[in-house]
Amino acid sequence: MSKAFRLKLQDWGLLAALVALVAALSLLPxxxxxxxxxxxGGTPSIAxxxxxxxxxxxxxxxxxxxxxSIGGTILATAIGVVVALLVGLGDIRCRNxxxxxxxxxxxxxxQVTALAWLQVAGPSSPLLRAIGLAPAIGTPNPLYSRExxxxxxxxxxxxxxxxxxxxxxxxxxxxxxxxxxxxxxRKGRVLRTVVLPLMTPPLVAGIALTFVSCVGNxxxxxxxxxxxxxxxxxxxxxxxxxxxxxxxxxxxxxxSVLAGLIAVAGILLQNYMLGRRDYRITGNSLSAAxxxxxxxxxxxxxxxxxxxxxxxxxxxxxxxxxxxxxxFGVPLTWASASIENYVYVLIDYPVSHRAFxxxxxxxxxxxxxxxxxxxPLGYYLAWRGSRALKVLNLSAEMPYALPGIVFAIALILxxxxxxxxxxxxxxxxxxxxxxxxxxxFLVLGLRPVISGYHQIDRSLEEAASALGAGVLRRMRTIMFxxxxxxxxxxxxxxFLMAFSExxxxxxxxxxxxxTLGTVMFxxxxxxxxxxxxxxxxxxxxxxxxxxxxxxxLGQRLPKGVLPWQD
Amino acid sequence: MxxxxxxxxxxxxxxxxxxxxxxxxxxxxxxxxxxxxSGCGKTTLLRLIAGFxxxxxxxxxxxxxxxxxxxxxxxxxxxxxxxVFQSYALWPHMTVAENVxxxxxxxxxxxxxxxxxxxxxxELVGLTQYGGRMPAMLSGGQRQRVALARCLVMEPGLVLLDxxxxxxxxxxxxxxxxxxxxxxxxxxxxxxxxTHDQAEAMALADRIAVLDRGVLEQVxxxxxxxxxxxxxxxxxxVGQGIVVPAEMRGAGHGGTCAASVFxxxxxxRCRPGMPARAGAxxxxxxxxxxxxxxxxxxxSGTVRRLIYQGGFFxxxxxxxxxxxxAFVLEVPEPAxxxxxARASVAVRGGWIIPEGERR
Numbered sequence: 046m047s048k049a050f051r052l053k054l055q056d057w058g059l060l061a062a063l064v065a066l067v068a069a070l071s072l073l074p075x076x077x078x079x080x081x082x083x084x085x086g087g088t089p090s091i092a093x094x095x096x097x098x099x100x101x102x103x104x105x106x107x108x109x110x111x112x113x114s115i116g117g118t119i120l121a122t123a124i125g126v127v128v129a130l131l132v133g134l135g136d137i138r139c140r141n142x143x144x145x146x147x148x149x150x151x152x153x154x155x156q157v158t159a160l161a162w163l164q165v166a167g168p169s170s171p172l173l174r175a176i177g178l179a180p181a182i183g184t185p186n187p188l189y190s191r192e193x194x195x196x197x198x199x200x201x202x203x204x205x206x207x208x209x210x211x212x213x214x215x216x217x218x219x220x221x222x223x224x225x226x227x228x229x230x231r232k233g234r235v236l237r238t239v240v241l242p243l244m245t246p247p248l249v250a251g252i253a254l255t256f257v258s259c260v261g262n263x264x265x266x267x268x269x270x271x272x273x274x275x276x277x278x279x280x281x282x283x284x285x286x287x288x289x290x291x292x293x294x295x296x297x298x299x300x301s302v303l304a305g306l307i308a309v310a311g312i313l314l315q316n317y318m319l320g321r322r323d324y325r326i327t328g329n330s331l332s333a334a335x336x337x338x339x340x341x342x343x344x345x346x347x348x349x350x351x352x353x354x355x356x357x358x359x360x361x362x363x364x365x366x367x368x369x370x371x372x373f374g375v376p377l378t379w380a381s382a383s384i385e386n387y388v389y390v391l392i393d394y395p396v397s398h399r400a401f402x403x404x405x406x407x408x409x410x411x412x413x414x415x416x417x418x419x420x421p422l423g424y425y426l427a428w429r430g431s432r433a434l435k436v437l438n439l440s441a442e443m444p445y446a447l448p449g450i451v452f453a454i455a456l457i458l459x460x461x462x463x464x465x466x467x468x469x470x471x472x473x474x475x476x477x478x479x480x481x482x483x484x485x486f487l488v489l490g491l492r493p494v495i496s497g498y499h500q501i502d503r504s505l506e507e508a509a510s511a512l513g514a515g516v517l518r519r520m521r522t523i524m525f526x527x528x529x530x531x532x533x534x535x536x537x538x539x540f541l542m543a544f545s546e547x548x549x550x551x552x553x554x555x556x557x558x559x560t561l562g563t564v565m566f567x568x569x570x571x572x573x574x575x576x577x578x579x580x581x582x583x584x585x586x587x588x589x590x591x592x593x594x595x596x597x598l599g600q601r602l603p604k605g606v607l608p609w610q611d
Numbered sequence: 612m613x614x615x616x617x618x619x620x621x622x623x624x625x626x627x628x629x630x631x632x633x634x635x636x637x638x639x640x641x642x643x644x645x646x647x648x649s650g651c652g653k654t655t656l657l658r659l660i661a662g663f664x665x666x667x668x669x670x671x672x673x674x675x676x677x678x679x680x681x682x683x684x685x686x687x688x689x690x691x692x693x694x695v696f697q698s699y700a701l702w703p704h705m706t707v708a709e710n711v712x713x714x715x716x717x718x719x720x721x722x723x724x725x726x727x728x729x730x731x732x733x734e735l736v737g738l739t740q741y742g743g744r745m746p747a748m749l750s751g752g753q754r755q756r757v758a759l760a761r762c763l764v765m766e767p768g769l770v771l772l773d774x775x776x777x778x779x780x781x782x783x784x785x786x787x788x789x790x791x792x793x794x795x796x797x798x799x800x801x802x803x804x805x806t807h808d809q810a811e812a813m814a815l816a817d818r819i820a821v822l823d824r825g826v827l828e829q830v831x832x833x834x835x836x837x838x839x840x841x842x843x844x845x846x847x848x849v850g851q852g853i854v855v856p857a858e859m860r861g862a863g864h865g866g867t868c869a870a871s872v873f874x875x876x877x878x879x880r881c882r883p884g885m886p887a888r889a890g891a892x893x894x895x896x897x898x899x900x901x902x903x904x905x906x907x908x909x910x911s912g913t914v915r916r917l918i919y920q921g922g923f924f925x926x927x928x929x930x931x932x933x934x935x936x937a938f939v940l941e942v943p944e945p946a947x948x949x950x951x952a953r954a955s956v957a958v959r960g961g962w963i964i965p966e967g968e969r970r
Contacts, residue, residue, distance in 0.1 A: 220700035223663055226687040227694040228714030228765065238713075242704045 052515040059516060063422050064437060070484035071440040074455035075447070078305075081298040081458050097299035106281040107303065113194045113266065113277060114259035114307075120199025121255050125206025126248070128349065132207075132611075133214035134240070136335035137346050144211075144611035145592070146353050151204040151608065152588055154545035155264030156565060157581040158201055161360035163188055163268065164367050164578070172363060189273035197265045200356050202255045208608055209251030213244050232336055246318045253315035257308045261448030263548040264562075268569060278304040279450040283551055286454070291461060298458065301451040312446050361585060368578035386579035390564075397568075397580065400559040403475060407560065408543035411482040412536040415490035420525055420532055423494035428503055441491055444484040449548030456481050457552065475558035481549040486542055490535035493606040497531030498524075500603045534606045537591055545584040613673055613768030613801045614639040615660070620679075621668030622655050622825075629655040631825045632669065637803060639674075642795050644804045644816035648848065652825040653805045657771050660803065661694055662687035673769060693767035693800075697774040699754040701746035707733070707757050708742035714765045732764035735797075736790065752783040756790065763794060772804045776811060788814055809849055821845050839880070843964055846894035853938060857893035857963060862886050868963065873932035875910040877958035882965050892964045897939050899960035900928075902948070909955035917942075917950045928956055 085093050097103050128147060132140060150158060165172055167186040173179035180187060187193060217240065225235045263279045270280055282300050285293045338345055366377045371385045390397040426438050444452045460477050463470040471477045505527065509519045525532075547562030554563045561580055568577035595607055602610070615637040622630040630652045637643045645653045658664040660671060662678065662685060670680035673692075678685045701710050708729050715725045733739050736756035746754055755775060762770055772791070776784045792815060795802055806812050812819045813833040821828040821836065821844070829841040840846035843854045857877075860869040863885035870879045872893060879893055903909035912930035915937075924946050928938045938956065948954055 218698060218700070220696045220698050221702055223661070223687065224694065224696060224700040224702070224761075225713065226663075227661060227690075227692060228717055228761070229688050229691065230713070230717045231688055234717065239702055243702075 048513075056516045059421060060425055063418065063425065066418060067422070067437055067441050067487070070480070070487060071444050074452065074459045074484065075443060077458045078298055078301060078451070078455035081295065082302040085295045085298075093295050093299040097296060097303065102276075102281065103300065103303070106276050106278045106300075107307075109191070109266075109270075109275060110260055110277040110279075110304070110307070112191060113198060114256055116191070116195035117198025117202060117259040117262075118252060118256045120195060121202040121259075122206050122252050124199060124203035124352075125251065125255075126210060128203070128352075129207045129210035129214065130236070130240075131345055131349065133211050134236075134336050135338045135345060136342065137338070137349065138342075141611050143349060143353070145609045146357060147207065147349075148204045148609040149357060149589075149592075150201050152541055152592060153585060154547060154562065155197075155201055155262055156268055156547045156562060156569075157264075157364075157545060157584055158197055158360070159265045159268035160565070160569060160574075160577055160581050161364040162193075162197055164363035164574075165360050166193070169373075170363065172359060185273065188269050189275075190269070191275055193269045194266055194275070194277075197269065198259050198262060201262075201265065202258050204608070205255045205258060206248070206251040209247045209254065210244060211611075212605060213247030214240075217243060250315045250318040253311045253318065257311035257315070257446060260304065260308050260311065261450070261548075263448075263450055263551065267547075267551070267566065278307075279448055279548070282450050282454065286457075286552055291457075294454075294458065294461070297454055301448075301454045304448050305451045308447050308451075361582075364578050364585075365582055367575055368582045370575060373572075373575050386575045387583070390576050390579045391583070394576075396559055397561075397564045397576070399557070400561050400564040401583075403478075403559060404544050404561040407475065407479055407482055408540045411479065411486060411543050412490070412539040414483060415487050415539050416494075416532045416536045418487065419490040419494045419535060420528060421520055423491055423498050423528065424520065424524055426491070427495045427498035428506070442488050445486065445488045449485060449546075450552065452485055453481060453549045453552040456484070473555040473558070478550050478553050478558060478560065481553055482539075482543045482546070485549060486539045489538045489542060490532070493531040493535040493538070493603065494528050496603045496606060497528040501527050531603050531606055534595065534602050537595060538607070541588055541591055544587060615769060615801060615803065616672040617656075617660070617669070618672065619669035620656075620659060620666050620671060622652075622659060622664065623667045629825050630659070633822070633825075633827045634669075635820055635827065635830060637801055639801055640799045642802045642804065642815060642817045644806055644812035644819045645822060646806055646809055646812045646819050646849075647822035649807055650824075651822040653807075653822050654773065655825075656822070657773050657803070657805050660769075661692055661771055662690050691765070691767055691769075693762035693765055693770040695755075695758050695762050695770065695772045695775045697777050699746075699758045699778075701754055701757055701761075703746055705746075706742065707738065707744050707746065707749070710746065710757060711742075711761045711764050713761070718765075728764055732760040735763065735794075736760045751779050752787060755779065755787055759790065759794065763798065763800075766798075767800065769801045769803070772802065774806055775804075776806075776808075784811070791815060821848065823848070839962055840894055841965060843892060843894075846962070846964055850896060852894040852896050852962075853936070854892050854894055854964065855933070855936060857891045857961075859887040859889075859891050859963070863963070870963065872958050872961070873910040873912075873930040873936075875956070875958045876908050877961060879958075879961040879963050881963035885963065885965065888966070891966075893961045894964055895938070895958065895961045897925075897941050899958060900938055900940050900956055901959055902940070902942075903955040903957040907955075907957050909957040911953065911955050914948055914950060914952050914954050917946055917948075928954065930956070 082093055083089060131137060132143065137143065163186055164170060166188045168180045168182045168184060170179050221239055221243070222235055225239045230238065261279065263283065266277045266280045267283065270277060276284065278300060282297045282304070286297050367373070368386050369382045369384070370377050371381070371383050375381050391401060392398060426434055456477060457472070460472045471480070506519055506523055509523045514522070545561055547566060550560040550563050551566060554560060561584060565577045565580045568574070568580070592609055595610070617633060617635040619632045619634050620630055621628065621632055633656065645656060647653045655664065659666055659679065665684050666679045666681060668681060671678045677683060678690060705713070711729045711732055712725050715728060729742070730739065733742055736759055738753060738756055738760065741749065741753065746757065749757065776787055779787060788811065804812070804815060816833070818830055818832055819836055820830040823844045829836060829845045836845060836849045840849060840852065846852040846854050855872055857870045857872050857879060860871065862868065863881040863883055866880055866883050867878050868881045868885065868887070870877055870893065872895070910930040910932060912928055914926050914928050916927040918925045922944060924942045924944065926940045926942050926948065928940055930936060930938070940956065942948070
């Protein structure tokens, strides 16, 4: 076998293995779901859809999903746009610290946010009781409502709108603003006639992304909607499946395809707008010099930090307070405070103890494997890009872009029966959750690696290639070391998302295979709010510590890889 | 009527001084080029005049209106200064006509008058039929013309040009240079033109201000800069002069003085009445040097290299007295000498760099 042939074989073998892996994690389950919905039992029929669509529950849930998604998107857009313009164009101080905190809600699992806010607004809220505004004992928490869900979705996803708009503002050459100022235009007019028109594509893309995220959100409607009987599509799918088990699979497949279609509409809009670079923006890469806010600076800063203390400090302080009182309802004092709840959930109670271990291992090993796959996959996508590879990229994106609940249903369909040939069943084990994490979070590890590759001069690899190094050797000696930092950032994102995740495991967990998310959920449903709060506080701490640790990596990361780094 | 007065302007960025006490007067209707290597502070100076940035010392006046000092700062939008950017900075979401009309619209002009003036401006730059196009559909030279039209439609008293030709290819540069010259002749506007290209500066400007590391080295006409550089930096930067130590044999009389350079006697030009001093420096250019005629005194040394330049050679000559110094002589074809040969070079001209004349 000649050396040239061996090197070629290496290259094709590696690519084929990566294609097979991505196909197995993404195309196979999503294809299986479509097949189930369109041809239940193997024969094409629209029976499933007939059944799903003739049920008024479906329409009510779809209506609810649209209501909360549109409402949440409007709120998130309003907050995100205002903050992005102030932070992106104004001369506010401590910008990095502010961005870090502002993006935090996005990094905290939705069910944790929901739990925290429930403690703020309920009849037993220490805060509202202190100022005499608490609802009467016995009345339902006002957040158990459509408005409550919209409020939390808006807060959770405002950073998404912020991040896309901020990235757009960064790319806006400062000369375009300066030319307008030189023409005599006031700042308000520059904003209206130059900045906002040019920011339309990223803004619409951010709005579409937010909408898709709202449609797929499970934690918030699960915690706030189920108690009040306000059921959206994801919670309907969850209720059907957990109530009826696999018997409901045909019906939930139909519902999943419906939820998927709504999301796909948003994704298509997002891609279209992001791809719409009709404005060839030229100029140097310096972003605009900040507008001087003058005497408005202090009020603006006060407003921004005031917003943060409202959406971060207040709910999470309440959460912490609840987690420190041994019996729910007892007011927190120096005397009543104890770490009993923490001891219970971390050590004494075997189920939550196991859940901690499971989540930790699942998140860590998913992160490790995703990085190992992303480094070569990113290489082919970023440097060897072709039309066919674009499809590969899209398939890696789909499981993350679609609602998590949809992906979970797809995996159940694939793994309900033992894997053929191997005769191995992973349904009802921790392994199906593992596969789910690999598929869904692959893109989180992949994106930073791809942007890492884009910032490296490809001639570095070509030089090694000219010296006769095969693709595997080049990977090991040239590419991996160069993208290592970006890959580490990707691994961290995967870990953060997987560690406190609920959407997938809510459908895929089984006894022995609990995760932190599912244990929190069941504590909350069974009245163990202080235990749920203790778990939530631990996940927040883990998230915070990991996010802060990335500040050490600092400047060595490609720009825009970690959302909380401005 | 717009004369610009820059009075001891300093701009400090944390611990880095980008401009150090720069003073400059630009007369009404003058075309002044600010020339310097990259990082010399010329763009900072432009941004201070435009009002994009604030001075940390000194003051900027336009006629008798104070634009900037440490206590007050007129915002860009109130300065009425026209700017042409290197990157053109055309708004990509507006048509050519809309780009040009923007300032008039801001000023509150009526539709009819606006259209009239936009048409006039486009006609002036030869783009009348392009009004409806988007900037992305234009070539680089056309975009720069639109940027110029957008600036001149406002009839500003002062126009700042920030390396406007740097993004254009060589052929376009010549025609755009012509365009700027016509524009200046027709309008009589005061223009400050930032560039790192001395050929461009010499071709266009009435006077050239040379900046280096935030310090104004010299302001003078192109020929004065070339013939009588005030500092070593100007001598080396403009026309690639070589600065060497010169021994002054006497004081300057009538603009020349007797001196010797690496042992070769020479009559060098200098400031009239300049006293003889130790440690003087001279600026020599290749036209000042020639292989010594038989019997003529010169500096002895070695010709290290001959590079063919088409019709003539560039000979690199290293004097024995200072082998690290490389003089360049232009030698017509056929070369009378070979690389590696010993030679004697006579100094037939040159300029004693005056001391302490930086301004």
